[in-house]
Amino acid sequence: MLIVDDSVVARAVIARLIDASDRFSVVGAVGNVGAALEFLARATVDFILLDIEMPGVDGLTALPDLIAAGGGAKVIIVSSSVDNGGAATVQALAMGAAETLVKPTASELSARFGAALVAKLEKLCEHPGQLPPALVVRSTPSPLPGSYSPITQPAVSRSIGMPTTPLARRATGDDYDIVAIGASTGGIHALSRMFRELPSGFRLPIVITQHLPASFMPYFAAQMALLSGRVCEVAVDRLRIRPGRIVVAPGDAHLKCVRLSDGGAAFRLTHEAVASGCMPSVDPMLASLADVYGARVMAVVLSGMGRDGAEGARRIHDAGGCVVAQDQETSVVWGMPGAVVGSGVADAVLAPDAIGRLVASRRRA
Known part of the structure; x- marks a missing residue:
């Protein structure tokens, strides 16, 4: 060195x-x-x-x-x-x-x-295996719809119950309603490359669990806002999910999505131990989004060590959602995305800029 x-x-x-x-x-x-x-x-x-x-x-x-x-x-x-x-x-x-x-x-x-x-x-130095040769990556990007009107901030509902069925599919002609991203080591650089590909008119909510200490989160949120050109906020308990916003998990709590009585959705902060040992963990975020949004979730797992996100990605896959993993060549550590690929639930394995273009298309891989 x-x-x-x-x-x-x-x-x-x-x-x-x-x-x-x-x-x-x-x-x-x-x-x-x-x-x-x-x-x-x-x-x-x-x-x-x-x-x-x-x-x-x-x-x-x-x-x-x-x-x-x-x-x-x-x-x-x-x-x-x-x-x-x-x-x-x-x-x-x-x-x-x-x-x-x-x-x-x-x-x-x-x-x-x-x-x-x-x-x-x-x-x-962690390198848990190579990309399976049988995996085929397909994507058919399509243009984004036209511009969107500014979204006002609705009041946060305090009537929160656990979801029983996924949110109903909206008649938009698009394939998903929310983007969920999990990342760790090397993830911030991957996020910056990914966000450069998102146009200003992209209004779907984005939620991120990035492994960082709580004290880093205000800086991280500010960096994501700068890179994406949209509002980014550190999640608080009962924060409502709104279009045009990026929400990042705090460094000392998991994010779990729950359904609201008015048909919307919000996040609860939890602190239970998880199998990966991470706090925050990608797994409970993805698993809860699968419960609430079903097939209407696009999950992205970026560079990071360990296996956090693999179980949550499986839940997204089983619910009919789309799972995308960062490729090994561009990952600082191919632990997290490699675990997703190794489990056979990745619909696409792409570099961050290609992931950004796929997300912008609002179509499945």
């Missing part, structure tokens, strides 16, 4: 901690972005450890160029600037960083920090 850090001491200590792992090794350590680009022009690495605050070109500014020069290398931001909940963290992840880790002061670089860094590297 390559270390890019202007501190000579930090480069030496981090290299020693990594080399001590017996699994990873440092093949280059440079002090600025220019030297890093020169190194990557003649060498190949699997990981780039990148500091943000450096003289000349800073790490965030250089991130797109380093990702391109790295030829598939995963970039981990190792910097004191990526503190818990910091805007720089979400910005880095949205720009394509695979992970972030807070770098302590040079005097505090220790075996504990080294263990945390190696643990992140090990998780990013």
Whole structure:
């Protein structure tokens, strides 16, 4: 791997901690972005450890160029600037960083920090299998309907009961009524690519469960609003599902969809343990949407480690909905989408920009 850090001491200590792992090794350590680009022009690495605050070109500014020069290398931001909940963290992840880790002061670089860094590297090495050769991806995009009128915000109903039947299909000629997205490591970058393909007239509600701590969620929601050009809000209990909005799960609760007495739907926040061990988890979000919307759901599972979302995707599939998984080539970690593909419930396996075009078409894969 390559270390890019202007501190000579930090480069030496981090290299020693990594080399001590017996699994990873440092093949280059440079002090600025220019030297890093020169190194990557003649060498190949699997990981780039990148500091943000450096003289000349800073790490965030250089991130797109380093990702391109790295030829598939995963970039981990190792910097004191990526503190818990910091805007720089979400910005880095949205720009394509695979992970972030807070770098302590040079005097505090220790075996504990080294263990945390190696643990992140090990998780990013996860590759649970290849795409089954029999899977065929089909999609027939069609133009979006014309423009839509602004939607006023109805009052949130307090009369919430558990659904018994899916919401009735609307006579729109479209194939689904809501888009549900699950993601983890690498998901923010995939979301940014996906949202670039959605036109301003796309008004279907979008709900996202992204694995991030609660303190990150306001920054994440702001980033999604900026990328999508529409309102994005962190879910609160009993939040009504409305057209034209993006709702993201808070970092400390699951999202579950329930049916309202007036025929609409809302989210409840829950905190029960789930099989994946994630909080929030993609599985309860997808499973509850399958109960309420039935075949009218498009579920998208993006890059992330582990299997969260695989069971929920099966529920969507069994209810007649559409399930789309990110392809292995563009995933930072193909754990979550790979588990969906491996279970045989994916209707399409696509790169994020192609997923965005499919979602915009409002047609099934």
